[in-house]
Amino acid sequence: MLPEGYETVQKTVRAVLRDTLGLSEERAAAFDSDTPLFGALPELDSMAVAGVLTELEDRLGIIIEDDEVDGEMLETFGALTRYAADKALT
Amino acid sequence: MISQYDWEGGREAMLRFGPDTGPVIVAALPLFEEANRTRAFVVSILRALAQRGVAGALPDMPGQGESCYPLEDATILKMQSAYEAAVESFDRDGRNCYGMAIRSGALLDHLGMIYGRWHLSPQGGAQLLRELTRMKQAEVGRDQKLGAHWYMDADVPTVAVAGNSLSTALLTDLSLKEPWQREDAPDIPHRIVRMESDAQPADLKVAGAPLWRRAEPDNDPALADLLADDIAEWVRACES
Numbered sequence: 001m002l003p004e005g006y007e008t009v010q011k012t013v014r015a016v017l018r019d020t021l022g023l024s025e026e027r028a029a030a031f032d033s034d035t036p037l038f039g040a041l042p043e044l045d046s047m048a049v050a051g052v053l054t055e056l057e058d059r060l061g062i063i064i065e066d067d068e069v070d071g072e073m074l075e076t077f078g079a080l081t082r083y084a085a086d087k088a089l090t
Numbered sequence: 091m092i093s094q095y096d097w098e099g100g101r102e103a104m105l106r107f108g109p110d111t112g113p114v115i116v117a118a119l120p121l122f123e124e125a126n127r128t129r130a131f132v133v134s135i136l137r138a139l140a141q142r143g144v145a146g147a148l149p150d151m152p153g154q155g156e157s158c159y160p161l162e163d164a165t166i167l168k169m170q171s172a173y174e175a176a177v178e179s180f181d182r183d184g185r186n187c188y189g190m191a192i193r194s195g196a197l198l199d200h201l202g203m204i205y206g207r208w209h210l211s212p213q214g215g216a217q218l219l220r221e222l223t224r225m226k227q228a229e230v231g232r233d234q235k236l237g238a239h240w241y242m243d244a245d246v247p248t249v250a251v252a253g254n255s256l257s258t259a260l261l262t263d264l265s266l267k268e269p270w271q272r273e274d275a276p277d278i279p280h281r282i283v284r285m286e287s288d289a290q291p292a293d294l295k296v297a298g299a300p301l302w303r304r305a306e307p308d309n310d311p312a313l314a315d316l317l318a319d320d321i322a323e324w325v326r327a328c329e330s
Contacts, residue, residue, distance in 0.1 A: 015287065066223075
């Protein structure tokens with residue numbers, strides 16, 4: 001079962017990707033947990049990753065340590081949301 | 091109109107908008123990469139202010155925009171002095187200046203005769219330094235872990251971050267600089283505006299996407315109009 005607030009975190013992650021990468025509303029809305037991110041979204045290069053992570057920190061009130069950032073965490077929309085939810089909801 | 095102003099380090103360009111009399115909004119862009127992402131947006135706000143009868147100026151800061159001053163020689167204090175000189179160029183003519191700053195631009199409007207400050211999502215130096223560190227980490231890759239004071243470990247006085255050549259002195263400076271605080275001078279009007287998605291306290295929250303995060307520069311004319319309304323109303327209230 002998903003923890004309480006998970007949907008709020010998912011909504012925030014979706015909005016951060018939309019706002020930071022300049023994605024259309026439709027494109028961001030179509031993301032599901034299996035949607036691949038890093039390496040699949042041309043907008044998400046390593047510099048853009050820095051912007052996404054910082055904006056996630058600001059909006060969710062979390063701190064992301066750079067040594068926790070790896071390919072797995074950014075692999076899919078679901079993985080990034082799970083990472084953010086772990087930080088924000090515990 | 092493209093104008094100019096002189097500061098102790100030389101002459102810089104300054105865009106000017108609106109009437110030649112009355113109060114002037116002197117805008118400060120965020121530092122470094124975010125300046126590129128927000129420049130068109132800030133110019134839109136200044137144009138919208140001019141349409142509302144309020145004058146505005148966008149002075150280039152040393153080492154930023156079209157400035158010939160080497161960025162690696164720039165410090166926050168030099169930028170603050172340059173901003174002060176831009177303000178003085180209007181103050182000499184008896185015009186009241188109001189600071190308008192976005193993000194880390196709010197680190198620059200500390201000096202000079204400023205009758206009020208309007209800040210959009212002001213960012214502290216330490217937070218900016220953290221972002222620069224994150225960008226540098228992205229550049230060097232995960233095999234090399236950067237510590238919090240990585241720039242001090244460098245053998246050279248400048249380091250390259252995301253295409254900018256920054257002095258280690260400037261980066262050290264950033265770790266200490268904070269935006270203007272209301273407590274610094276409670277009698278001087280200070281209005282803080284933030285995006286709705288930002289949890290920090292503000293006098294006004296606005297809907298929209300933070301353009302300074304955009305991977306590619308963009309603009310938001312509707313938000314620029316809305317903010318110009320807010321600034322124009324605020325300045326009129328300050329002046330009355």
